[in-house]
Amino acid sequence: MRSKAYIILILLAALKIVLPFLLQHPAFGLHRDEYLYYQQGQHPDWVYLENPGLIGWLASVSGWMGGSFFWIKFWPAVFGAATLLLTAGIAKELGARLFGQVVSALGIICSAYLRIHFLFQPNFLEIFCWTLAAYFLVRHINTQSNRYLYLLFAALALGLWSKYSVVFFALSIAGALLLTPYRKWYTRKSFWVAALLGLVLSLPNLWWQQQHQWPLFHHMQELRETQLQYVDSATFFKEQLLMLIPVAFVWIGGLIWILRNNKYRVIGLCFLLCIAMIALGSGKGYYTLGAYPMMLGAGGAWLQQLVRRTWLQVAVVLLEVVCTLPFVPLLLPLQPPAAMAASNKKYGLQKIGLLRWEDLQNHALQQDFADMIGWDELAQKAERAYHQLPPAAQQQTIVYCRSYGQAGALLYHAQDTRFRKKVICDNGTFLLWIPDSLHFRNLLFVGRDMPEKDDAVFQQFRSVQVLDSVTNSLSRQYGDKVILFRDAKDSAFILANQGLEEMKAVFGE
Incomplete structure (x- = not known):
């Protein structure tokens, strides 16, 4: 059974990698932001004015490989597959067997991650690092081994080299620990040694920021003035549902289940605190995507306990896939631009806000897709x-x-x-x-x-x-x-x- 589970999960990871390459129409090329991050790779540095340096290092490798469309898109696809495996791993740590792990893994394929993991932007690294940290947190709870505590802080430090929003996730973990009996971790020497390790791994990043007069804050102010001022709470919370709507029953059920579980409640509280902090900070809806894999893992564990009959388990898996199909054209550009614009008009996507850009006006194509042509x-x-x-x-x-x-x-x-x-x-x-x-x-x-x-x-x-x-x-x-x-x-x-x-x-x- 164990080898069967490995084979199935590896096949799902492979599907995760190749699916966007097969689906996206060749008329669409690189996204506006991908040009920036690729050029960062031609000027390797610890940090850049907009973001930490990890994506630039990956772009350097893409450049060495020729800088083709494939090699630029390779990284989000591979890290997306790694995130899928980690999500299944979280489900396994929470008690899920093969069925629950497959349900969790499909959540990374059948949702907004289908688009995120085909864009060479720091988001794919952010999501991976958050999920990696969540996995090590659950492993530490299960094993009480200090090794996983050290790995947890190392994962958070890696997140700081990916995108600074990891601070929200780190603070949500810290707050969730205080709200549960795990607050006793704060009295342990090993906890503070692990925290010191995370700080040491982050120091070059912080040193660069200090040497360049903290451009992070300049960038945050620019974002607030040009983009975040248009974000409203109603839209933010609507997006929380829409981003993973094909698998909403998985993560919502998982959240309820884990909040009622004394041993793992800290994971659910971490999720809620993270969502709340990003909402209060006027963040965009997709800023929270790094918090959902652990809820998908919880959902897999919940469904493993709830659904016992094999035919019902097959039905749940099919339900995830079937619910996803209508949303695939919204997640990836499957048609040529003109045909997609005609479809958008035919189905009235402007009425539900999917064609609204940052200028608050409706356009013929979704903003991300319009940013891939011309x-x-x-x-x-x-x-x-x-x-x-x-x-x-x-x-x-x-x-x-x-x-x-x-x-x-x-x-x-x-x-x-x-x-x-x-x-x-x-x-x-x-x-x-x-x-x-x-x-x-x-x-x-x-x-x-x-x-x-x-x-x-x-x-x-x-x-x-x-x-x-x-x-x-x-x-x-x-x-x-x-x-x-x-x-x-x-x-x-x-x-x-x-x-x-x-x-x-x-x-x-």
């Missing part, structure tokens, strides 16, 4: 504009992009190495990669709108010409322009270098 068109048009300049003018031209997505796309899709070396951007970590001194006479601008008149650098050119723009109306980049600023005065690069120096100084550069 980038190659933008890169091709920018590179073509550069090559239309005389060779002498090319040498005196820089290519300035307003956003990290535009810069990352140009660097990824452009064919000419000379052109790629000209690309700069002052958005996010790209700022730190700009040479300290710029010299140019022409500037190829890539952005949504013409620079404002109070942007002094752009007023120092003798001519301005809009050369091209993104014409794919379904792309989120629709209307992004390629603009040539020609024949700069000497004051242009003087002002540009002054501004660059001031921006870098904010981060201790």
Whole structure:
């Protein structure tokens, strides 16, 4: 039976890896954020202005392997499979046998994780680290072995190298321990030695933040001003149900079951505290996804006790799969963009808010999907504009992009190495990669709108010409322009270098 369980779980893990590659339509490419994280891998560092360094190290490996679509998507797929196995492991530790473990594992396939684990963003690492920490917490409860206590804090430290939101999860564990008899752990030397180990493993991260004047807080403030201010509590809690709606009966039943279990109640309390803290912090709905695998594990253990007959167990597994099928087109782009837009309109997805973007307006495609098209068109048009300049003018031209997505796309899709070396951007970590001194006479601008008149650098050119723009109306980049600023005065690069120096100084550069 044990070997049979291993084989089935490994097969589910393999399915988890390959399924998105099989389902996503090839018209869709990399997501806006994936261009940023891939470029981080071309500049390995401990930490970046937006996030810790672990995803950058993985991107470096992807770059060594050629940087193809497959090798960029490889990491979220593999870590998704590892998360599936850990979720089944939690179910097993809570008492589930094969049926309960399969039910839990399917929860990682049949839900929002289907999309999350095909996006090269820190979220897949965050979810893995939270689940790993939860697994070691349950193992420590079951075995009382200090080894798992040390591994718990090591997993939390690894989470800090993935995404800073692990702080919410660590605090929720700390609070849950205080609310249960496990508060006695705080009196043990081994607990504080393990905590010290976690701190030591986190020190290089914290040192980098201190050396760069805590860009984490700058990034958090920017998020709050540009995105989180639009998050409301009603939407947040609605998303908690929608994200895992095909398997909602599993995790909700698991939560109720584990809260009534004296030995494992700490896990349920940890989940509730985590959800509450993220909600109070105006976090986005998907910020909580790292907390759900342990509830899926609890749900597997609950159903193992509840459902005894084999035919009913098969029915439960089939119910998970069948309930998922209608949601797959919402989780991955299965059709070409135009066909998907027509389907969205036909089924009225705008009425339930699935087509609402960060600008609070409804659009033809879901925002994530619209962020996966148009980038190659933008890169091709920018590179073509550069090559239309005389060779002498090319040498005196820089290519300035307003956003990290535009810069990352140009660097990824452009064919000419000379052109790629000209690309700069002052958005996010790209700022730190700009040479300290710029010299140019022409500037190829890539952005949504013409620079404002109070942007002094752009007023120092003798001519301005809009050369091209993104014409794919379904792309989120629709209307992004390629603009040539020609024949700069000497004051242009003087002002540009002054501004660059001031921006870098904010981060201790």
